[in-house]
Amino acid sequence: MRKILASLAVVLVIVGGVLLWPRGQTGLTLYTGLDYGPAVATAFTKETGIPVQVVRLSTGALLARISAQGAHPDWSIGWFDGATAAVALDQAGLLAHGLAAPADLTPLGSSLTSKNGAYVPTGFTMAGVFITASDPDFTPPTTWAQLTAPAYHGVIGMNDPSISGPTYPALAGMLQSNGGWPQGQAFIQALKQDGLHIYAKNDAALAALQSGAISLAIVQSSAALYFADNTDHNLHVVFPNPSYELPNVIVMAHGLHGKLRSEATQFIAFVNRPDIQALRMKQGGADGYYWPVTDNVSPLPALPALTSIQVAPLNAEQWGVLQNSITSWFASRIVGG
Amino acid sequence: MSFSVASLLRAALLALIAAIFVYPLARLLSLPLWSAQSDPGGWMSLINSVRFALITALITAPLGAFLAHEIARRRGAAVRLAAIGLWLLFLAPSYVLTTGWIIFLALPGLRQSFVGAAFLGPGGMIFLFVLKALPFAVFVSRATFAAIGAEQEEAALVLGLPAPTRLMLTLRLAFPALAAGFAMAGIETMQEFGIPATLGVTAHIPILTYAIYQRLAQVPTDFSGAAMLCWRLIFAAGLFAAFHVIIQRRHKSMLVHGRNRQSGHATQGPQARAATAVIAGLIWGLGILIPLAALTMRAASGAISTTDITGPVIRSLGFAAFAATLAILVALALLKLRAAKGLAFGIAVDAAMVANMAVPGLILAAGYILAFNNNILPLYGTSLLLIIAYAAGTIPIALRLLQNALGQIDAKLGEAARLHGVRPLARAIDIEAALLATPLAYAWLLAAAAIMFELPISELLYPPGQTPLAVAIVGLDQIADFAAAARLSLVGMASMACLTACVMLALRYATAPARPVAA
Numbered sequence: 001m002r003k004i005l006a007s008l009a010v011v012l013v014i015v016g017g018v019l020l021w022p023r024g025q026t027g028l029t030l031y032t033g034l035d036y037g038p039a040v041a042t043a044f045t046k047e048t049g050i051p052v053q054v055v056r057l058s059t060g061a062l063l064a065r066i067s068a069q070g071a072h073p074d075w076s077i078g079w080f081d082g083a084t085a086a087v088a089l090d091q092a093g094l095l096a097h098g099l100a101a102p103a104d105l106t107p108l109g110s111s112l113t114s115k116n117g118a119y120v121p122t123g124f125t126m127a128g129v130f131i132t133a134s135d136p137d138f139t140p141p142t143t144w145a146q147l148t149a150p151a152y153h154g155v156i157g158m159n160d161p162s163i164s165g166p167t168y169p170a171l172a173g174m175l176q177s178n179g180g181w182p183q184g185q186a187f188i189q190a191l192k193q194d195g196l197h198i199y200a201k202n203d204a205a206l207a208a209l210q211s212g213a214i215s216l217a218i219v220q221s222s223a224a225l226y227f228a229d230n231t232d233h234n235l236h237v238v239f240p241n242p243s244y245e246l247p248n249v250i251v252m253a254h255g256l257h258g259k260l261r262s263e264a265t266q267f268i269a270f271v272n273r274p275d276i277q278a279l280r281m282k283q284g285g286a287d288g289y290y291w292p293v294t295d296n297v298s299p300l301p302a303l304p305a306l307t308s309i310q311v312a313p314l315n316a317e318q319w320g321v322l323q324n325s326i327t328s329w330f331a332s333r334i335v336g337g
Numbered sequence: 338m339s340f341s342v343a344s345l346l347r348a349a350l351l352a353l354i355a356a357i358f359v360y361p362l363a364r365l366l367s368l369p370l371w372s373a374q375s376d377p378g379g380w381m382s383l384i385n386s387v388r389f390a391l392i393t394a395l396i397t398a399p400l401g402a403f404l405a406h407e408i409a410r411r412r413g414a415a416v417r418l419a420a421i422g423l424w425l426l427f428l429a430p431s432y433v434l435t436t437g438w439i440i441f442l443a444l445p446g447l448r449q450s451f452v453g454a455a456f457l458g459p460g461g462m463i464f465l466f467v468l469k470a471l472p473f474a475v476f477v478s479r480a481t482f483a484a485i486g487a488e489q490e491e492a493a494l495v496l497g498l499p500a501p502t503r504l505m506l507t508l509r510l511a512f513p514a515l516a517a518g519f520a521m522a523g524i525e526t527m528q529e530f531g532i533p534a535t536l537g538v539t540a541h542i543p544i545l546t547y548a549i550y551q552r553l554a555q556v557p558t559d560f561s562g563a564a565m566l567c568w569r570l571i572f573a574a575g576l577f578a579a580f581h582v583i584i585q586r587r588h589k590s591m592l593v594h595g596r597n598r599q600s601g602h603a604t605q606g607p608q609a610r611a612a613t614a615v616i617a618g619l620i621w622g623l624g625i626l627i628p629l630a631a632l633t634m635r636a637a638s639g640a641i642s643t644t645d646i647t648g649p650v651i652r653s654l655g656f657a658a659f660a661a662t663l664a665i666l667v668a669l670a671l672l673k674l675r676a677a678k679g680l681a682f683g684i685a686v687d688a689a690m691v692a693n694m695a696v697p698g699l700i701l702a703a704g705y706i707l708a709f710n711n712n713i714l715p716l717y718g719t720s721l722l723l724i725i726a727y728a729a730g731t732i733p734i735a736l737r738l739l740q741n742a743l744g745q746i747d748a749k750l751g752e753a754a755r756l757h758g759v760r761p762l763a764r765a766i767d768i769e770a771a772l773l774a775t776p777l778a779y780a781w782l783l784a785a786a787a788i789m790f791e792l793p794i795s796e797l798l799y800p801p802g803q804t805p806l807a808v809a810i811v812g813l814d815q816i817a818d819f820a821a822a823a824r825l826s827l828v829g830m831a832s833m834a835c836l837t838a839c840v841m842l843a844l845r846y847a848t849a850p851a852r853p854v855a856a
Contacts, residue, residue, distance in 0.1 A: 002766055004847045012662055019720050029801055035816040051803030056812050060554055061796040064699065067558035068706040068797065074718050088556035162551040163534055198541070200534045203436070203814060207443035213453075226817055251512070252396045285816030324555040331551040336543030 018305045027051030031066065033059035033080035033165070034248055036284035043279055044270050050263050059085070059165030066094060073253035076264050079271075081166045081220070081287075083112065083119060086306055088321030096252040100265070102272045102294050108306075109293025111313060112247045119249040122271050123280075123290035126221035127314060128158075128170030128244040130238040131209065131228065138215050140238045144177040147191060154195030155215035157208055160335055161327045165202045166220045168327060172319040173244030173312075174227040179247065181322050185329070192334050199263075202227075209235070220246065226286035229267065229302045242312035248290060358667070358729045359689055362696065365704035366571075367562055372561040383569050386545040389459075390523040390577065393466040398519035400467075400616065401474025402511060407613050408475065409482035411605045419617035426624050427472035427783065428833045429726055430790035432810065433530035434465055437628020438543050440635055462536045463699050466526045468624045473525065473734070474518030476783060481514035481743045484509075509588065516584035516740050521737055523577035524694050527570060530793075546697055553699055567696050574695035575688070581737075582687055585744065602723040629827075638822035646825055650832050653789050653806035656720075658836075661726035661735075661784035665777065667728065668735035672743050686736075694733035698793030702726055705798060723798045723805075730794055731784040738783065742776035743840070756822055762825075771848075778844045782837055789833050 030052050041052035057065065059080045066078060066089060073094070080086075089095050098117040105113070105121075112121040132140045141147055147156060161167040175184030188196075197214050199205040205217040206227060217224075220251050221239070228235040252264050252273060270276055277297045281288040291299045291306060408420045438461075442453050455461065485507065493503045506516070530546045545566060554565035605613065675683045693701070705726045710717035716725075746769065754764045770777065792807040799805050804812070806829045813822035 004843055005766060005770065008843075012579040014658050019652075019655050019659060019724070055799070055801050056804065057796055057808070058811060058815060061699075061793075063556050064553055064558045064703070065706075067556070068560065068703045069710055069717075074710065092557040094557065099616045135409050162547075165554075201814075202817070203819065204439055206440045210445075211443040211447065211453075212445055213558050223817065232821075262728060285818065287816070301704060313797065320556075324559070327551065331543075331548070332379075335541060335547075 025235065027053065028076040028260065028267060029053045029055065029074065030267070031055045031057065031062050031075045031078045032078075033057060033062045034284070035186070035287040036280040037079055039279055039283040040271055040276060043276060044267055047270075048263075050266070053265070060163070063089070063165075067092070070094070071254070073255065075253050076256055076260055077267055078251045078253070079122070079177040079248070081125070081246060081248045082169055083114070083121070083247050083249050083316035084169060084172065084314075084320035084323055085165075086114070086119040086251050087101045087316050088323060089251065090114075090116070091321070093117070094254050096254050096256055096261070099250075099252060099268060102269070104295045105293055106295060108245070108311070112245070112293060112316075114316075120268055120272075121247040121293045122250050123277075123292055124136045124247040125290050126239060126243040126311075127166070127173045127308070128218045128240070129221045129224050129243060130216050130240060131206075131219055131224040132216045132238065133209055133212070134234050134236045134238050135215065140216060140236070141239050141240070144174055144187075148194060150189070151214065156191065156194075157197035157199055157205050157214040157216070157217070158218040159201055159205055160330075162197050162331050162335070164202065166223075166297075169244065169314060169319070169324055170218055170220065170245045171326065171330065172322070173314055175316065175326070176244065176312075176319075177242065181326060185333075188330070188334060196334070198335055206231070206288065222286050222289040225289045225302050229289075239309045243309050244312055244314040246314070247293070247316075248287070338396040346846055347674060351674065354667060354671065357725055358693070358732065359730070360808035361704035361708035361726075362689075362692060362701060363704075364708050365560065365700060366567060366692070366696075367564075368561040369565040369568075382543040382545045382548045383573060385542055385568070387573050388545065389462065389466060390526040390573070390791075392463055393470055393526040394519045394523035394577070396463070397470045397474045398515050401471055401477045401518045401522070402508075402515045404471075404613070404616060405475045405478035405514070406482045406507075406511070407605065407609060409479050410485075411603055411609065413610060413613075415610050415617055416605065417614040419613055421474045421601055422617055422620040422625060423475050424837060425834070426468060426620055427476075428786050428830050428837065429625065429628065429637035430807075430826075430830075431465070431598075432790065432792075432807075433632060434468065434624070434628050435532055435536070435641065436823075436826075437631040438465075440631035441725075457536060459542060462532055462542070464623070465532045465536070466529065468620070469529065469532070470525050471620070473521045473738075473783070476779050477517045477521060477738050477741060478514040480738075480779070481511050482737075483775065484742070485510055487836055499751050509635060511598045513581075513744070516581045517737055517741055520577040520833065521734070524574045524691070527574050527577075528697055530697060547571075549700065558703075558708075560700075563700055567700055570695045570697075571692045575691045578687055578691040582683075585740070586820050622694065630706060632823045632826060635819055636818050637707050646828050649804050649806045649809035649825065650798060650829050652803060653829065654832055654836065656724060656727060656805060657785040657788040660724045660788050661731065661781050663724065663728040664735045664784045665739075665781050668732050668739055668780070669743075671732075672739060676743075682690045689742035690733040690736055693729060698730060698749045698791065699797060701730055702794040702797035705729075705794075717798075718800050720800055720803055723795070723800065726794045726798050727788045727791060730791065731787050734787065735780045735784050738780040739773070739776055744784050746772055774844060774848050778840055782840055785836065786833055789829060 026052050028087050030037060032054060038054045038056060041054045044050065045052050059082065062078065063079055066075065078291055086095065095118045099120050100117070101113045101120050108122055112124060130140055132138060141149065141152060156265055159167040161171050164215050174188065175181050178184040178187035197208060199208060202219055202223050205219060207212045210218050210232060224237045250268050252268070256264055274297050277292055281300050289303060291303060404419055406415050438456065442456065447453050493506060528546060530550060533544045533547055549566045551564045552559040552566065671686055675686050705722060706717055709722055710716065716722040750768060751764055754768055790807050792811065795805040795808050799808060806825070810822050810825050813825060
């Protein structure tokens with residue numbers, strides 16, 4: 001017994017030594033909810049020599065981590081989907097202001113910028129599109145209003161915005177298409193009465209679609225295009241009229257100053273450079289399926305031309321303020337009711 | 338007034354435990370007291386959670402006790418199959434169970450079948466809850482059944498007691514362990530989020546942890562509202578724990594004493610063998626083979642990517658080993674202190690443990706950020722804080738697993754050793770550690786396996802560049818590389834299985850009877 005305990009103690013001391021050995025904590029700390037974050041950080045360090053420590057998280061966990069740190073941030077830069085979330089963080093006083101937007105923004109890109117420079121758009125996707133299994137007997141809808149038609153009763157699925165971060169902007173778009181908030185509640189409740197299926201995240205919704213339990217899932221365009229392009233070629237993506245833009249944004253922690261602020265500013269400018277955008281598209285998984293907000297950069301070939309889609313804006317400040325009320329209402333009346 | 342060195346040491350240990358493990362949770366749970374209160378919502382989610390917890394506990398506790406009895410005192414193929422199945426089940430995180438079943442049900446036609454309809458609802462949730470809680474219930478009861486000496490059974494046979502009476506006597510001795518299994522299954526079910534998030538959302542069944550996570554999904558995160566709901570969770574979990582404590586106090590039995598003789602493993606009777614075989618079949622078929630086969634299918638479906646698999650697995654193994662050891666040491670210290678101190682201290686420890694066990698990991702982790710993200714004790718962003726938080730999350734499990742085993746050791750053993758001049762360290766190693774080797778190893782493995790796949794605490798506390806296994810799996814799921822995520826999960830489980838095999842080998846070596854010295 002003594003020998004075994006002594007051996008275990010030695011093993012634990014070695015393991016502890018390795019795990020707890022102090023590491024240099026210099027440079028930037030990037031919190032990223034986007035797949036290409038780590039690759040961009042590596043490229044930035046390679047070019048500038050500025051170390052970037054990456055924390056890769058789901059958007060929900062990332063926002064919870066930033067919120068919990070409050071006025072004592074351990075992060076320098078945050079990068080995630082959803083200007084609405086950035087507005088909410090800014091209203092809580094957690095973001096730096098005055099971030100410079102790229103000079104070569106497209107007109108649509110310019111419309112996505114923040115008035116006080118609390119965030120910088122780095123691309124955009126569509127908040128909610130229809131993904132369906134190719135079936136000659138199933139004609140997918142083309143507008144949001146058509147979802148309540150009898151042909152779609154019991155065959156539509158969407159994710160829960162309390163669990164799947166990017167679902168809130170899709171829900172906001174559905175509400176906006178049907179009179180705004182709170183008028184749009186009636187439309188969502190009608191969908192529920194017609195047999196709307198709710199799933200936790202994309203993988204469950206996709207599994208339901210592939211099994212035939214549903215015929216149409218409402219998901220973010222990047223996920224839909226990625227699945228149709230890579231996972232299941234039998235899937236078909238329909239961009240509803242209108243399709244609501246969902247920018248991915250980059251933010252800086254409040255109170256960052258001196259060298260760190262200058263390095264963070266450098267990083268923010270870096271991510272919109274054409275060669276880095278090419279890297280983001282190549283190494284970004286589903287998140288690489290985005291439309292650029294700057295000139296001289298083309299999206300991946302799998303993305304349809306923007307001229308073929310009826311793109312509509314989603315006012316980040318208006319819908320950001322409403323996020324908590326709407327997700328609470330959805331949780332109690334649609335998921336739990 | 339004079340203080341002995343021992344009492345000063347005890348006070349220092351208590352202060353350390355309070356600062357590291359009690360303060361962060363207390364800090365977060367007290368948020369509703371000084372911040373604007375939001376509407377906690379209706380009571381339906383609490384009622385549903387309690388309902389699920391009660392059903393799960395009522396199924397799991399007797400089932401666990403039966404399996405524990407068979408594993409501890411009987412031999413046969415069905416028993417071995419059940420024992421191995423339980424270990425594999427324990428090593429499989431909720432993620433594997435739920436993801437495996439979702440992949441399985443994605444097979445065309447299956448989802449709309451009777452199986453699919455039954456699974457994607459309350460029935461499926463209870464089934465998965467029972468599968469997850471069963472190993473806890475078995476392991477906590479197994480130590481008791483193993484400790485019941487042969488003299489008990491022999492005395493009953495000599496007195497000619499009928500079989501039902503002998504069974505009742507055994508059950509009477511196992512009652513505290515049964516209550517521990519009941520409480521653990523109930524509390525574990527109440528704080529579970531992965532299963533209800535997958536199946537509960539689909540079935541439109543609101544439960545309390547979902548309501549808490551809904552608060553955490555707000556931007557900025559509504560920690561105060563979540564903490565308010567946690568109080569409901571703690572209260573409900575407290576009822577389960579109170580039941581265990583009452584039973585433990587009223588029916589405590591000293592099973593390990595100087596005249597204790599280990600009972601041999603008898604052959605199973607036909608009825609018990611059939612029942613064990615059916616349960617083992619269900620564990621293997623529905624709990625292991627279907628989800629694992631589905632996950633393996635998915636792992637084989639994608640091209641081999643350049644994903645770093647070894648880094649997160651080795652790192653999480655290290656975190657698990659270190660944090661599980663810390664959890665076991667603190668649990669032992671608390672049990673010792675509780676035995677030495679009065680009733681009030683025992684109640685305080687139990688209350689703190691229930692709160693810790695009932696509170697979801699994300700809330701616990703947020704407490705650690707609030708407590709240690711400052712200039713006074715800036716532990717946030719270090720591996721040390723992550724390890725402490727992991728340990729905090731598993732101390733209640735370790736404590737409940739060791740409580741019965743420690744309580745069964747007759748204090749006279751230690752006293753006799755002390756009278757013979759055996760030093761405290763020698764008493765701890767050569768008597769207590771030797772007698773507790775099996776429950777200690779089980780508790781350590783259970784804690785390590787829970788930490789290995791722990792997600793919410795990892796997400797909020799892992800230091801940059803130190804990605805733990807669960808975060809890496811979720812990251813791969815997010816980039817829709819489901820095949821790599823499945824591969825990583827399988828490698829993680831295989832690594833944990835290797836660790837378990839090593840510990841069991843070491844345990845066998847440590848507890849093997851000493852060879853008689855040749856004359």
